[in-house]
Amino acid sequence: MALLQKLFQKALLTNLRAYSVNSLQKPPKILITGGLGQLGVECAKFLRQKYGQQNVILSDIIQPNLEVANDGPYIFADILDFKGLQKIVVDHRIEWLIHFSALLSAIGEQNVPLAVRVNIEGMHNVIELAKQYKLRIFVPSTIGAFGPDSPRNPTPNITVQRPRTIYGVSKVHAELLGEYYYHKFGLDFRCLRFPGVISSDPPGGGTTDYAIAIFHDVLRKGHYQCYLKPDTRLPMMHVRDALNALSEFLEAPNEILNRRCYNVTAMSFTPEELAEKMIKYVPDFKITYMPDARQEIADSWPQVFDDSEARRDWKWNPQVDLDNLVEIMMREVKEKIASNGF
């Protein structure tokens, strides 16, 4: 019986995927807010390959560098300006909204009023916008949406969420608001809770940033001083997997989704374990540890993330493990340092 059910679900998924791809023959017009951060630029490149350069509009409140400006459409969009957002959606016939604007966990603690404005008021604006114009809206959440009362190893999809950072509070708010709009108004709200995302681009002020900074410091200086203790275990994922997850989830037909918010992850490691893998590439590098305020945040977050519901419902399957991640980062960070010094 269970086998029959599984076969039926697989057939349904295959059919619905085929339907979904066909129905996407006219590619969606997509707006990415907060697009000049760590995830946005890569996300635009990825989605432009899929849906066409002109169909993915990157936006932010800061000035793009020349490479980004030449890569495809870029516009100014402040998520605190509702009328401005309405104009963009109308003028560009936007159908999907990917809402990346946020102050991350560490930086949010340094400026709580701004985090409230950007993360909470900004969310109010984009969700109303999505409702008014019937947009499909993707809002990333995070392992930071859990807190010290949540089970940490593993952290299931549905459990206690009592975060102790304004970032985490704003993300729980976003999850609940999105689910509410889905049930109340039929809004096509979709949300993935990402772990620390690793890429060679500069991170925006999070607690997991050490796993990016370590590559830059080791390759430039041969030394890294880590702000977390050596045995601090956190869930992580390479940006390629994060973008694959985002795009597969965005394309998944509503019929196969049992939830609007899913945990996704690829691996969990500690600074010590990451450093051990890096020694193969830079045998004589040194790592020292000087924990700061970010330690307390990390200690309240999941250590291992349970993403079995995403794997079951829309066949989420990460590709990059820790060995691949170190190999990719070593290569890409070396190239970045050679080309622009970051």
Ligand SMILES: NC(=O)c1ccc[n+]([C@@H]2O[C@H](COP(=O)([O-])OP(=O)(O)OC[C@H]3O[C@@H](n4cnc5c(N)ncnc54)[C@H](O)[C@@H]3O)[C@@H](O)[C@H]2O)c1
């Ligand atoms: N990077 C990660 O490890 C990670 C993990 C989990 C979830 N996320 C989520 O993914 C999203 C993107 O993360 P990121 O790492 O790219 O963040 P980031 O901090 O690098 O970028 C955020 C962007 O938001 C922009 N922004 C700030 N105020 C704005 C405003 N008023 N209007 C428009 N834009 C504004 C900033 O200019 C910045 O470019 C965030 O919502 C974050 O919570 C990221």
Ligand SMILES: C[C@@H](O)[C@H](N)C(=O)O
């Ligand atoms: C985990 C994620 O939300 C972000 N990188 C942070 O540390 O704040």
